Amino acid sequence: MSAPMPRFTRRCQAALLWLFVLFATPALANESSFRDQVYDTTLPLSQRIAAMQALTGLEPDPDRVYRVCIWDIFGRSGPLFAAAQDQRRKIIQFGINVEMVPYTSESIMVEELKSGTCDAALMSGLRARLFNQYTGTLDSIGGFPERNQMRLALQLMADPRSAERMVSGDYVVMGIAPAGAAHVFVNDRSVNTLAKASGKRVVVLDYDPTQARMIAGVGATPVVADIVNAPNMFNTGVVDVLAAPLAGYEVLELHKGLSPDGGIIEMPLTHITMQLIGRAEVVPNELAQFVREAFYEGFDEIISRVAMEEAKVPERWWIDIPDQDRLDYERMMQQARLQLRDEGYYSADMLTLQRKIRCRADSGREECSNPVE
Numbered sequence: 001m002s003a004p005m006p007r008f009t010r011r012c013q014a015a016l017l018w019l020f021v022l023f024a025t026p027a028l029a030n031e032s033s034f035r036d037q038v039y040d041t042t043l044p045l046s047q048r049i050a051a052m053q054a055l056t057g058l059e060p061d062p063d064r065v066y067r068v069c070i071w072d073i074f075g076r077s078g079p080l081f082a083a084a085q086d087q088r089r090k091i092i093q094f095g096i097n098v099e100m101v102p103y104t105s106e107s108i109m110v111e112e113l114k115s116g117t118c119d120a121a122l123m124s125g126l127r128a129r130l131f132n133q134y135t136g137t138l139d140s141i142g143g144f145p146e147r148n149q150m151r152l153a154l155q156l157m158a159d160p161r162s163a164e165r166m167v168s169g170d171y172v173v174m175g176i177a178p179a180g181a182a183h184v185f186v187n188d189r190s191v192n193t194l195a196k197a198s199g200k201r202v203v204v205l206d207y208d209p210t211q212a213r214m215i216a217g218v219g220a221t222p223v224v225a226d227i228v229n230a231p232n233m234f235n236t237g238v239v240d241v242l243a244a245p246l247a248g249y250e251v252l253e254l255h256k257g258l259s260p261d262g263g264i265i266e267m268p269l270t271h272i273t274m275q276l277i278g279r280a281e282v283v284p285n286e287l288a289q290f291v292r293e294a295f296y297e298g299f300d301e302i303i304s305r306v307a308m309e310e311a312k313v314p315e316r317w318w319i320d321i322p323d324q325d326r327l328d329y330e331r332m333m334q335q336a337r338l339q340l341r342d343e344g345y346y347s348a349d350m351l352t353l354q355r356k357i358r359c360r361a362d363s364g365r366e367e368c369s370n371p372v373e
Contacts, residue, residue: 031055038286039160041293049290056284058096065097066282069118071106073228074251078102079309080274083302084122087175090294096287106227119282120174124227125273126205129345132168132277135176137350139272140340142333149357150178150271151299156353158296160289167285174288175276175295180247180306181268185254187240189263192319202241203230231257243269247309255317263319267326269333327366334367341373348373 037043037051053059068088072078081102091098103109106123110130113121129136135157137143144150156162157176166173191197198219206224215222223239234242234257244254246264258264276295278288321329340346351373359368367373 035286038289039163041160045290052284052286052290056286058284058287061097065099066119067101067117068098068276069101069103069109069112069121071103071109071121071123073104075104076102079251079305080122083177083305086301087294087298090298091291104228113277113279116279118279120276120278122274122276125176125179125275128173128273128275128277131171132166132173132275134165134168134347134350135173135273135275137347137354138176139270140346140351140354141270141336142330143337143351143354144271145268145358146361147178147181147271147303149354149361150273151303152357152360153353154178154273154296154299158292163285163289166288166292167280170280172278172280172283172285172288173275174278174283174291176292177274177276177295178299178303178306179272179274180245180303180310182243182270182272183246183267184265184269185234185242185244185258185262186265186319187234187237187257187262189261189319191241192263192265192321192325197241200240201238203233203239203243205230245272246313247306250309250312258317262317264313264317265321266318267321267329330366334373337373 034051034055038048038055040048068084070081070084072080075081081100084100088098088100101118103112103121106127109118109121110123110127112118125136125139129139138150138153138157144153154176157166157173186200188200191200200220201223202215202220203225204215204222206226220241223233225233225239230239230242231244231248231252231254233239234244235253237257242254242257244252246268248254276291337346337351341348341351355367355371355373359365359371362368
């Protein structure tokens with residue numbers, strides 16, 4: 001049995017406890033108050049920014065330049081880099097001095113983000129899955145057949161109630177932008193059903209081994225490529241099938257691969273994103289919240305640019321899908337999502353959210369009466 005605690009020691013502990021209550025509690029209360037203000041979208045932006053600065057200690061510093069790396073296969077002259085420059089003006093209003101640096105190689109840029117050379121990096125949603133599985137699943141196959149469904153999802157991602165989801169490990173999602181619809185391009189327009197894809201050569205991305213298994217599952221032959229040379233492989237006939245953003249039709253010269261007898265499956269594979277991923281040790285989530293909101297506010301401006309590029313696709317390339325085949329496509333994509341979810345590739349929570357959004361738009365969908373996602 002231990003000896004009774006000396007009265008002096010008990011008094012010291014009591015005094016220390018009172019000091020903690022008197023001095024620490026107001027600090028904790030202030031911290032909580034500041035955080036509440038940061039995420040309260042009903043407050044003036046200036047008040048929210050002031051609360052963020054008080055909470056994080058971040059203040060305008062002309063000597064501190066944040067290096068934001070931008071992936072654009074056309075480099076400094078590309079459309080993604082130009083759009084990023086527009087966002088730069090919005091970020092500056094938060095007291096953050098930003099330097100935009102273009103990269104033509106997405107894989108190199110990602111490694112520089114990991115090494116700390118980049119404080120943040122704008123990348124494809126597919127690549128962003130490596131940093132945040134939840135937001136990276138936004139680009140899941142068949143996730144969003146319609147643009148307005150993606151709009152609603154990005155609104156939810158920018159909502160303060162999703163803030164905790166935006167941090168994963170050492171990284172924080174700073175913003176998500178729409179990149180338009182992805183479609184399947186084929187060099188033979190008779191390939192308008194899954195059965196007819198058997199034996200065809202299909203591009204799969206080198207950093208995404210699950211794609212190869214999916215393609216092999218329908219009897220096609222996967223051909224590994226990186227995201228930069230894949231369009232050229234289609235254009236030169238090395239592969240027969242390419243999944244690509246519709247907005248890339250002109251800039252990637254995909255008419256070369258389509259000519260003379262090819263086409264584009266009119267049913268979108270999905271709607272895709274570009275995501276700005278930051279290093280959480282450099283970019284607090286409270287600051288990232290403002291950037292996420294700014295990205296969503298720019299949705300219409302960004303999508304109008306995307307739509308202008310999509311409109312350059314001539315009508316002659318479209319391949320209509322019969323209703324029964326359309327249902328088969330949807331079932332195939334659902335099975336692919338379930339398999340990738342079970343393998344830990346896709347976020348189950350995001351797949352559930354996507355299904356709810358699809359059913360909100362069309363409650364008559366087969367998946368709405370028997371949900372499995």
